[in-house]
Amino acid sequence: MSIDTLNTEVKVQEVMNSPVITLEKYKPTSEAAKLMKSFNVGSVIIVDSEGIPVGILTKSDIIERLVTEAKDPAKVKVEEIMSSPLINVEPSTKIQDAVKALRVKGISRLGVVYKKKLVGILSIRDVIRVTPEIMDILSEKAMIQTGELFSSKSSSILGYCDGCSDWSEDLLEVDGKFYCPDCVVDLYGSEKI
Template sequence: MLKVRDVMNEEVTKVGENENVLSAMEKMIEKGVKCAVVVDDSGKEIGLITEGTVVRKVLMKRKDPAEIRVGEIMSTPLKTIPADMSLRDAMIKFVSDNVKQLYVEDNGKIVGIITEHRILKALTEIIVTLLSI
């Protein structure tokens, strides 16, 4: 049975809660990601910022992203799932929580991210493999 850890992306982009939104978006664009974990000054993961959040809470309200702090617009709580959760249960969690990404936790630490797209890719690879047998 496939586990979340088998298909997750181990690279997690992090931004500081006191960082301005413009700086955070520059990091996200540089890394090619649409979301980032927000950490406090001690490095504790406290929330999430997404491109969609920036559009809704900053750009559509005609606010200057250089003047708004990430902590002012971040989403909380950070939604996580265990690394050893089955892919099936993760898919159910996506639907029940109506989210596009979940952070993967192992021993209380964020170790990766899993997205709807990543699950779809993994399932497609399985189907292609089965069809070629």
């Protein structure tokens, strides 16, 4: 396994939610709230009559701009309380660049646009959901770079080798599998032992 084969770049397209729930801007806020509840989402993308995104309406927008002011959700159009414009990124954007955009803009969701078409939405919650996996990847890459992953200092394990099926009293764990020293040399080269 070389360091080059360990992909540490997570792209927005791997994390985003799709398809996107949309609603026309002239619809009542009550309809947006029903969509959020039905699809168990925290936002709805607001579109114009041609289906082009013009903003986003979140649960927070409804609470801050409607509920706290005691307005009737059946009478207030979504365009009156939506956040606009919708900030977008491309599916190929690195997740760390998307997180930076969220932080700099002070927002919790980004539209994901491909060839001028909205294809998904990325939220802080989506990023938090994959953070443990990203940390595992980065940790494993660091261990490979420092040689810790293949260190001979690790404790010996008894059992059958996952490579050759022979019994060994000196198995090494590599990528969740256990190999005898001969298989480690065959698979990864002698410098890894």
